[in-house]
Amino acid sequence: MNLRVTIGFLAVAVILGVLVFGLDKFNIGPTSAAQANATATTTASQQPQIFSFDDSKVTAFELHQADKSVQIQKQGDTWVVAGTGDPANKSSFTSLIVRMSQLKATRAVDNPGTDLSQYGLDSPKDTASATLDDGTKYELDIGNKTPVQTGTYAKKADAPDVYVIADQVATDLERLLADPKEPPTPTPPPPTNTPAATPAVTGTGTPTPNP
Template sequence: MKLPDFWKTYAVLAVLGGLGAYVYFVESKKEGKPEKSKEKVVSLDKAKVKELSLAGAGKEEVKLVKDGTSWRLTAPQAAPADAQEAESVLSSLEGLEIDEVVSETPGKLSEFGLDPPKTKVTVVQQGGPAQEVLFGNKTPDEGSVYAKQPNRPRVFTVAAYSANTFDKKPFDLRDRDLLHVQRDAVRKLEVTGPDGGYALARDERGEWGFTAPLATRAGRWSVDGLLGNVETLRMESVAAEEPGDLKPYGLDKPARVVRLGLADGNTKTLEIGGATGDKKHYARAGGRSLVAVIPDAIVDELGKGKDALRAKRLLEVSSFDVEGFNVEAGGAKKAYGRTASKDKDGVETSKWKRTVPDGKDLDTTKVQDALFLVGGVEVQEFLDKPAGAETYGLDHPALKVTIREKDKPESFFEVGEKGGAYYARRAGDEAVLKLDATKAADLVKKFSEL
C-alpha cells in the first residue's frame, strides 16, 4: 500500500529531529579547547626594576637607573631621564611574548642577526639577577623579529612592533622638559624682548591682569594658551651640554626672557637666544648650563607682544552668575536683582526684578540678553595714553553698569559716545577702549530699556 505524501514530511522531520538530538547530546558535551597562552620572554615585575640598559651593534649604550620614583641616565652621559618613556619600555618588555620557536638548537646565530645582536635589552630587578633579551633581523615577511636569551640556545620570534620599542637613542629616553612647570601653579608672568616688556599677575579668583607697563585687563584664555606653550615646551635636541661661550647661541644677551613666579614662591626662567636657521631657536632654563634647541612656536607666540594677551571684549561676564546690577543712563539710576527658585520638578529658574526705583518684574530673557551682550562687544583699539575724558564722551557717559557676580567683587564699565564713535572704561583698566560702534550702541539701548 502506498503511503500518503504527508508521511514523507514526517520522515524528514524525524531525521532532522535526530540530528538535533545528536548535536545537543553529543556535540554540546564536547569541551572546547582553550587557546594556549603565549610564553612570556622574561619574568618581570616592572615596579621592582632598578636598572635598564639598551645597547646593540653600532649603538651607544643607554643606561638608566631608577631613583625613587624618577629615572636618570647614567650612560652615555649623566642626565635626567624621561620617566614616562622608561616606564613605556619596561611595560613593553614585561608584556613581550614568544610568537614561535624557530629552533631549539640553532646553527649560526649570525643568520638571524643575533651575532652580534642588533639590540640588547638588560634589566635588573631588586634582589634578582640581570635578565637579557637579544633582538636580531626581521623575518622574511617583516611581521616578526628573531630574538633569544643568552642563557638559552633557542631562537624564537616576537612581534616586530614590540621589538621596535627597544630601538632607542640616548635622546629618546632623555627628559626633554626644560622648565617642569604646571600652568596652574603660575602666579606671575614677566616677559622681556625686542618689542618691549610686560608683566602680568593672577588674582585669587584666577583672573589675569597686566601690572606693567600699565594696569589693564588680560584675556584669560589668551594667557592660558601662552602658559600652555610654556608647560609643554620640549627641547628637540641638545646644542651643548656645557658650553664654554654662550655668544654663538645668542644667549650671552638673550633676545627674550620669560620669568614665571610660582605659587610656592619659586621662580622659573626661560632664556631664548638666536635662531638656528631651521625654524628653531637656542634656549636654556635659568640656572642650567645646557643649551637646547626648541621649536619656534613659543617664540612666535611671544613675538605677538602684549596686545595679543589683552582682554579684547568689553567685560567677561557669566550672565547666569550675575546676582544683581545697577544702571546709570539718561540721568536715571536703576537697580536690578535676581531671585532663584525651583519648580515642582526641582528645576531651578531665575526671575529678574527692577528693585529701584520700583519693584517691577522683568522679562528674564531681555535681561539675560543684555548681560550676554556685554561679553560680545569687541575692543577695536586700546588707547593706553588717553586724553581727557571729554575727548571720548566719558565725562558724561551714555551708560554705566555696575555688576555683582557670585563670589566675585563688584565690576563696572561705562560707555561714552563722541562723533559717532563709542569708547569705554572698565574696572581694573587704565586704558580707554574704542569699541565696535554697532554693538556698543545696541548695548546702550538694551540696558537703557530695562
C-alpha cells in the same frame, strides 16, 4: 503516496529526533566551552610568552647597541641615567619596560638550529636587560628583521629558542639609546609688546575769505 513509503519516512524522522535529543542530553560532541578553550590554546601557542614580570619591581635597566650603552637606575621614585645623574627619558623608558615585562612573540621559529648568524643573533644588534629588586635579570637579544619585514628576530640570552617579535620593541630601545635623558622643558618666549596705535591727526583746513 504509498503507505509503506509514508511509514518509512516517519520512522526515519523519529530516529533522527531521538539522535538529536540524545546528543543534546548527554553533551555528545564538542561543547562551546571546549571549543573556546581550543581557540584560546591555539591563540596562546601562536603568541609564545617570552617574559612575564612586574615592571614596578625593576630597579635597573641596561641597553647595548654596538659600542653604545646606557644604564638607567632607580633612585627612590625617579629614574636617572647612570654616570650622569640626569633624569631618564620617562616616556621612552616607560614604553620599553612595560612592553618588555609582558613580552609576547608574534611566533616562535621552528627548529632554529645552532647557527644564530642567520637571525643576526650571533652578535645581537641590540640587547636589553632588566634587573628586579630580588636580583633576577631578564635579558633580551635582538637581531635582524625577518626577510619579509614582518617582525624582528629575538631570543632570551639564556635560552636557545628564537622568536619573531614586533618591530616596536627595537624601535623603543633605539629611541632610548639615542636620547636617554629627559628632554628639557621648553622655555616659553617672552611676550611681545605691541606698540599702541598712533591716532590719526585731523588737519584744520585754511578758511576761504569771502569776496
